[in-house]
Each structure stands twice: as C-alpha cells, then as structure tokens.
Amino acid sequence: MTPPDIRLINPSNKKPLKVQDGQLIDDDGNSFPLKEGAYRFVQDDNYTANFGFQWNKFQKTQIDRFQRTVDQSRERFFAVTKWDKIDLTNQNILEVGSGAGRFSQIVLNHTNANLYSVDYSNAVEANFRNNGPHPRFHLFQGSVYDLPFAPAQFDKVFCFGVLQHTPDFKRSVGALVEMVKPGGELIVDFYPVKGWYTKLHAKYLLRPFTRNMNHETLLSRIEANAGWLISASRFFDTIGLGRIVNRFLPVCDIRTTIPRELDKTALREWVILDTFDMFSPAHDHPQRLDVVGQWFKSFGLTEVEKLTIPYGDGNTVTAVRGKKPTT
Known part of the structure; x- marks a missing residue:
C-alpha cells in the first residue's frame, strides 16, 4: 500500500488516484493496472525500449548483493548524495530512472526511507524481481514528464545515469524540481561535455547506425567482438596509449567504468x-556542468553545487545538487 502522505494523481488530468481492486483509479474511472509489481502509466513501446531489453537481460549484473566482490552501487550512491543513512529514516525519496534497481537496492537495504521508484521502460519488472516486494518500496512505470505524484512532496529526489537519455534534458530537470518539497533536495548526475573532443568518440561516431539496430542483433554483435575488444583496450592501456586510442574502439571505457575486482x-x-548501453539508446545528450547548474537556479533551486565526485577505484561522477527554498 502507498503511504497516505504521498498523493498520487493521474498525470493526464491531475485528478487524485486511489487503490481499488489491485489498480489505481480516479473519479472518472480511468485506471492504471498493477502488473508484475509496478503500477503502469505508459506502454512498453517507447524511446526507452532498449533499456527495458537490457535490464531484463542483465537483471543482476550491477546489483551489489549479487556480486561477491563488488559494492560499486553503494559506494557511488553515498559518494554522490552525501546523504546520511540515519537522517533518511522515514523520509520519502523519489528515484527517477531506476533501471534494474541498482540504487533502489541501496536505499532499501541501507536506509529506512520510503522509496518511490519510476522508470519509463519495462525494466521495472527486473527492479521488482531484484527488490520487491518490500513494505517501503513503491514502483511505477511512467514518464519523467508525466509523473503520477502531486507536486512538492518528496524530501529527496535523485536521478542517476538517466537525464542524458531523455529527449529534453532541461525539461526533465524542471519536472524533477517540481517533485521536491520546500526544504527538500534534488541531485542528478549525467554525462558531461568536457571539451570539443567529447563527441570525437566511437560511441557518437557509430550511434547514428547502432541506435536504430534491432536490440538482439546489436547485442549479438557486441558479444561476438567482446573478447578482442577487451584485449585491445587493455593492451593500449598497458603501453600508455589507452586515453587516446581506446576512445575510438567500439567498447566501453574498461579502465574507468568497470570494477577491477571482477x-x-x-x-x-x-x-x-556497458557497451550495449553506449550504442543502443535513442537519446544521448551530454551537457556542460555549468549549464546544468544554471538550469537548477532558473527553476528556483538554491545552494546549487556543481560537482565532480570521485568514488571507488578511480571513477568520477559529474553531478549537480540543489535545494528548494522553504519560502
């Protein structure tokens, strides 16, 4: 059951929703079913279908509790948020773009917060298999632009690894800001633009072709070439040319994004x-840190911090945080 202090609404007409017969329904009779652990507000066939495919395929890969030697998600979550586990007790947290639930698991297992988690794809099914059922876990399939919550209710809102994959980055930030209650906090991370060379990269050179490929076909080609690409990437790192040459290899950055303990x-x-995640999304729009910081301010947030945050073994995350004024 959804705690009564979080008001759910039909995103289309803004009318309140109530639980009835295993679904959410408004006074006009519009209903949204509960299916495989998530209330569904959208269809699966949308611009995030690739993420639904990948997270249901790789359901456990990035979930800390399924890895014997890796706790990268926990390290990243607390390094980026700087949130205190005790202070989060009984707070209402909104997670937008949860995928298979790598960070959902951290909130549920390491804090006593209530978590409302949203994804636009049917990756919600993988998330529920990984993390549900749980009394503090409330899962929804919906759009960042049409969230099923009345505004200004959440103590904390976070969105990790997602905004660059939405059609309109700035509009997405605005939608998240709307969910933060006065005195609450928003933090997002994203792919940064570091210079003119950012898009001089195999990912951006090949994406015009790969993003339109059948998901199974793309995945099979990556699988067929993974062995030699891993070897090549490591070879160029060993001889000191990795930073230059590896950006043109059609493979993820193994040195900085993959845990070394694997x-x-x-x-x-x-x-x-991670390579499928590079090439399959319909949208990939990196942003300049200063620009995103200005967007936070333009939407009325204060105490805006623009951050480059180290975590784990040599990884960094680019993020912006801000607070909504109490008056």
Whole structure:
C-alpha cells in the first residue's frame, strides 16, 4: 500500500488516484493496472525500449548483493548524495530512472526511507524481481514528464545515469524540481561535455547506425567482438596509449567504468552490458556542468553545487545538487 502522505494523481488530468481492486483509479474511472509489481502509466513501446531489453537481460549484473566482490552501487550512491543513512529514516525519496534497481537496492537495504521508484521502460519488472516486494518500496512505470505524484512532496529526489537519455534534458530537470518539497533536495548526475573532443568518440561516431539496430542483433554483435575488444583496450592501456586510442574502439571505457575486482567471466558480462548501453539508446545528450547548474537556479533551486565526485577505484561522477527554498 502507498503511504497516505504521498498523493498520487493521474498525470493526464491531475485528478487524485486511489487503490481499488489491485489498480489505481480516479473519479472518472480511468485506471492504471498493477502488473508484475509496478503500477503502469505508459506502454512498453517507447524511446526507452532498449533499456527495458537490457535490464531484463542483465537483471543482476550491477546489483551489489549479487556480486561477491563488488559494492560499486553503494559506494557511488553515498559518494554522490552525501546523504546520511540515519537522517533518511522515514523520509520519502523519489528515484527517477531506476533501471534494474541498482540504487533502489541501496536505499532499501541501507536506509529506512520510503522509496518511490519510476522508470519509463519495462525494466521495472527486473527492479521488482531484484527488490520487491518490500513494505517501503513503491514502483511505477511512467514518464519523467508525466509523473503520477502531486507536486512538492518528496524530501529527496535523485536521478542517476538517466537525464542524458531523455529527449529534453532541461525539461526533465524542471519536472524533477517540481517533485521536491520546500526544504527538500534534488541531485542528478549525467554525462558531461568536457571539451570539443567529447563527441570525437566511437560511441557518437557509430550511434547514428547502432541506435536504430534491432536490440538482439546489436547485442549479438557486441558479444561476438567482446573478447578482442577487451584485449585491445587493455593492451593500449598497458603501453600508455589507452586515453587516446581506446576512445575510438567500439567498447566501453574498461579502465574507468568497470570494477577491477571482477573475474574474467563477470568482466565480460559488464563490458557487454556497458557497451550495449553506449550504442543502443535513442537519446544521448551530454551537457556542460555549468549549464546544468544554471538550469537548477532558473527553476528556483538554491545552494546549487556543481560537482565532480570521485568514488571507488578511480571513477568520477559529474553531478549537480540543489535545494528548494522553504519560502
């Protein structure tokens, strides 16, 4: 059941929703079913279908509790948010773009907060298999632009690894800001534009072709080439040319994004997943840190911080945080 202090609404007409017969329904009789652990406000066939495919395929790959030697998600979550586990007790947290639930698991297992988690794709099914059912976990399939919550209710809102994959980055930020209650906090991370060379990269050179490929076909080609690409990437790192040459290899950045503790089998799985994640999204819009910081201010947030945050073994995250004024 959804706690009564969070008001759910029909995103289309803004009318309140109530739970009835296993679904959400408004006074006009519009209903939204509960299916495989998530209330569904959108259809699966949308611009995030690739993410639904990948997270249901790689359901456990990035979930800390399924990895023997890796706790990258926990390290990243608390490094980026700087949130205190005790202070989060009984707070209402909104997570937008939850995928298979790598960060949902961290909130549920390491805090006593109530988590409302949204994804536009049917990755919600993988998230529920990983993290549900749970009394503090409330899962929804919906759009960042049409969230099923009345505005200004959440103590904390976070959105990790998502905004660059939405059609309109700035509009997405505005939609998230609307969910934060006075005195609450929003934090997002994203792919940064670091210079003129950012898009001089295999990902952006090949994406005009790969983003339109059948998902199974793209995945099979990545799987077929993963072995030699891993070897090549490591070879160029060894001889000191990795920073220059590897950006033109059609494979994820193994040196900075893949945990070093992985065994050979797990490494291959992570590389295939992250490489598919590079080439399959319909949208990939990196942003300048200063620009996103200005957007936070333009939407009325204060105490805006523009951050480059280290975590784990040499990884960094680009993020912006801000607070909504109490008056």
